[in-house]
Amino acid sequence: MNALLGQAWRCPRSAVLVTRRFRVKSSKPPKKPAPRSSKTASDTSVRSFNDLPADEQLRRRLNDRERAQRRTTPSEPALRQRYDEFYDLTKHRLNHLLWELGQWDPEHREYRAFGLHTQESYYQEISFFKEALKRSFHLASALGMTSRTDNPLFWNLRSAFIKGDAAGLTKELRYALQTFLMRKQFSKSTTELHLRLADLRFPYEWFPATRQLQRTIHLHVGPTNSGKTYNALKALENAKSGIYAGPLRLLAHEIYTRFTAKGKSCALITGEEQRIPEDADMFFRSCTVEMTPLNWKVDVAVIDEIQMIADEHRGWAWTQAVLGCQAKELHLCGEERVVDLIQELCARLGDKCIVHRYQRLNPLLPMEQAVGTDFKNLQKGDAVISFSRVNLHSLKAGIEEATGRKCAIVYGSLPPETRAAQAALFNDPNNEYDFLVASDAIGMGLNLEIKRVVFESAFKFDGMAHRPLTIPEVKQIGGRAGRYRTATDAVRSGKEEETSATSAFSKWGAPGFVTAMDDQDLGVIRKHLQNDAKPIAAAGILPPSHIIERFASLFSPDIPLAFVLSRLREMARLSSSFNMCSFGEHLDISDVLKEFDLSIYDRSVLLTAPVSLREKGQKDILRAFAWSIANLSGGHLLEIPEVDLEALDVDASQLDPQGQKNYLLRLEGLHKAVTLYLWLSYRYRGVFVSQKLAFHVKSLVEEKITNCLEAADYEADKQQRRREMLRRQAQSHSKKEEKLLGAEAEEAPVAESGPGLWDAEGHEEPLYREKREVNAALPVRARRTTESLDSRVSRG
Structure with missing residues (x-):
């Protein structure tokens, strides 16, 4: 992260060099800086703005902003009020976050991990962070500095709030606070090492065996019902070996059924189920895109719905399949808006790209x-x-x-x-x-x-x-x-x-x-x-497990994995063809797992598990399975009380309509738990040993779900009111940023936009002069605690 505070702290030259290519240059050449005693006038005269020290760049940029403000007056009262409201919300969420973390305690593991060994240091660092937060909002309100380059703390908080509301804002605040606390531990050499490990500009180098092949990529694009997938599947059927990779398990089932009906040996491979032909050495594979085999050479591979390569959450799987699939012919099926991106990737990979365009067969x-x-x-x-x-x-x-x-x-x-x-x-x-x-x-x-x-x-x-x-x-x-x-x-x-x-x-x-x-x-x-729709500009990626493991090895074992992932996300340098996928679910899962003694490898495996923590009871399920992995025992399905097997004993016919709806939710929760168990059983066979029983339970649950589908009622007026409310809420959300934060969020380039440092030059200057100024910045509860300690010390 670019120092998180941007101009609230002066950025070191190393970070400026990483991000300078994306900074907006003035139409007029900058004034030449006055020659320093250690430099001759001739040396100084040839220096560009980007070659100036970071503090000089900051000073000039602030002066330019102030002059522009006096000329154009961008900070209107309404805009100031919006930023003030957002600042009040941010302070409220920060106080809530501090309450969740709890008071300082010598045994508090997270506080110790981030260097808070005394209560005084805790209060001091919190006051420092609050002052930094205040300065970032002042830059936005008074000087109009809201870009990722000029004011990254404000930019990140605003983006988090827009995407995730108050919960997203709290997550970003937590990471910002943790990074602030760690600033003294990140020396220049440590940060440079982080940057080297987080260099993700060349993800195609992660698949050296594939790079040795000369592939032909056929891109089938067109609207739905145009025959693009049909033609790609014909090429797959005519091959001797091949792979189909799609976005849904049901699609993988459809292709598996289609091939077996035609007498072709085919395996079904999803995260939760694997059906391998027992009477054939060579067979096709129909799989979900996350399960695409990358170490198997085939004649033809088909990757469906390729436009999902830009998906915020799953796009990394399509990118991984495109970059790593070892197929002589790779057929990609999707929308027209992905053509430019795929052609650019093929040029980088050295693969031949042939575009097939289709028109809809009927209007x-x-x-x-x-x-x-x-x-x-x-x-x-x-x-x-x-x-x-x-x-x-x-x-x-x-x-x-x-x-x-x-x-x-x-x-x-x-x-x-x-x-x-x-x-x-x-x-x-x-x-x-x-x-x-x-x-x-x-x-x-x-x-x-x-x-x-x-x-x-x-x-x-x-x-x-x-x-x-x-x-x-x-x-x-x-x-x-x-x-x-x-x-x-x-x-x-x-x-x-x-x-x-x-x-x-x-x-x-x-x-x-x-x-x-x-x-x-x-x-x-x-x-x-x-x-x-707009053309797709970049493919989504996530750092592979070996990079996460190496990056995590640079931190203390007590540092939460969520912070390590967030640090890796912000340190990552990307080329213009790739974007980082969302870490949101990964961070939530890592928070659930932090109480267990798991290796980084095990944590990395569980980060990709099919679990939705927003669903009721799924956190408890994940904790139970994580405990079994950490202890290498207790993985029998009947030994895990969090798996609600008692739901199978309920007679749905005896329930009223509302009870049947609740029972359906309960069955779906049980189905998710069993699905996760099956997913883990393929990765930890020695722990989760009840795979056959899990498949049987899964079939029973599916039968009961089918029986419950008929139990529902409909009220036309109620549904009409619900639709009207949905429209109002959606329209309100779309105007949220304009209403609360003013201008539309800047889509700043992320390519090679590496971070800055909290311990930048100038941080050694104190942010307060007297102890009462520290106490004034603390929550009331913390202030009373400090005053109580001081009074006891004075009496003692």
């Missing part, structure tokens, strides 16, 4: 009118899209009650087998399942015979906040209407030539249609369908 049209709240307006083959798991069940009940026909249901947290069964019911034209309610999971390549996509809302909750749907999301989900050919048809056709249209196309012979339930949402949907 996709937005409708003029919304469906409305009367489900009788729905037509056979409609898919209603919603983004709330509970709301999906309510919609299902309402549609079945209004139409008298059956409605299938598909959403992300359903087990893949259950989702596949529901999709098969909807795709089968010879039954009474005329409708489908689904989440955005169908946008990830899930093949369904949909005539019309109906958006229940144009807004969604993404785990952090309510927001409008993006252009790619609308096009991906809406494009599922009027599918030309599905994997189900491929399975049915067996070895037959696949030139016929899908049954969906044959039935309707018309374009796919997209609409919404409300006119307000339909306007948003129509606008997104008519516009193009």
Whole structure:
């Protein structure tokens, strides 16, 4: 991190040299600095602004800002008020963070790890940090310095708040405080070593065996229902060996089923399940993208939904597959907006790139009118899209009650087998399942015979906040209407030539249609369908485990791994083609694991575990499994009380509707726990020894989940009010930054934007003169404690 404080502390020359290429230069050449006694006038005259000492650069930049402020007066009263409100919120979250950390104690492990060995040092360092925080907000409010380069502490706090609200702000404050406390331990040589280990500009060098191959990369791009994945899979089928890697377990299941139906030996490899053919030495592999085998040479590999290479959370898996897959032919399927990035990567890798562009096989049209709240307006083959798991069940009940026909249901947290069964019911034209309610999971390549996509809302909750749907999301989900050919048809056709249209196309012979339930949402949907998304500029990466291990070895064992990861994130230097993926879930997991005696390797493995800590009870599950790994025992499924096996004994038919909903959540929590157990059983076979039992429990849970899908009710007025509230919350969130923080956050370049130092020149100057100034900066509780200690010392 660039000293976190930016101009509140003077940055050393080493950090300035790392970041200077991204600084905005003045249109006028800088004045030549006065010659110093140790330099001749001729030496000084040729020095550029970037070659000046860091403190001189800082002084000049501040003077320029002050002059610009006097000319243009950017700090309007309204803007100052917004920054003051944000400052008040930040101080409140800091006090809450200090309360969570607890009072100073000689046995406090975290305080000791960060060098706070006395209570006086604790109060002094907290006051220093609060003063630094105050200065960073003064730079933003008084001088308008809000960029990542000029005021990184403010920039990071603002970005964290925008992305994660108060919780995200608290996390960033915690890391900022920890980095501040560690500033004296980071000497210049230590920081230079950190920078060398965190140099991630050349991730393709992590795969030396792949770099020895001359690969041909076929990039298949086009809208949904254009045949791009179909053509890529044909190349895979005609090869002797190959890999399919997709974003969902259900997609991996579909390709596995397709290949086995055609008599081809195929393995299914996901994080939680592995089906390896026993009667074949050579076989295809269908896997989720995180499980792509990188040490296996094949003729053809297909990587689906390549645009997810820029995903904030999972993009690293696509990047890893593209850079490391040892395939003679690598077929990438995705959207047009990824072309420039892939071509740039191929140029760096020395691989040949061939772009295949496709047009949609049948048109996709937005409708003029919304469906409305009367489900009788729905037509056979409609898919209603919603983004709330509970709301999906309510919609299902309402549609079945209004139409008298059956409605299938598909959403992300359903087990893949259950989702596949529901999709098969909807795709089968010879039954009474005329409708489908689904989440955005169908946008990830899930093949369904949909005539019309109906958006229940144009807004969604993404785990952090309510927001409008993006252009790619609308096009991906809406494009599922009027599918030309599905994997189900491929399975049915067996070895037959696949030139016929899908049954969906044959039935309707018309374009796919997209609409919404409300006119307000339909306007948003129509606008997104008519516009193009911005090109993808960078691929996501995460540091591999061997870099995390080496980087963590430079810190004391008592230092929390969350701080090590945050330090690595901020120290990382990236090229313009790569972005760092989010560390959010990793940091949460590392906080849960800090109480256990685990090696860095074990912690690195668990960082990528399929666990959602936001779900009720999942933290306790993770702690139980971590305890088993740390003690190399207690891994039998029946020995882990946190796994709620008692849920299998409940008779759902005896529960009221609300009780059945709660029971469904309980079953899904149990399914997540068993899924995590299976994931660990492939990595710690000697600890988690109940794999067969876990598979049996998993099947029982999935059966009960299927039985619970029918229990739901629907109230039209309640759902209408919910949609209106969702719109208001999403619109409020989109205006949050403008309302509270003023101008739009600067998207500063992150390439090679390395950090600065807390112990920069000038830090030795005290931030206070008298002890009462320190006490004035402390929370009331801490102030009383200090005064009490002082009085006892004076009496003693």
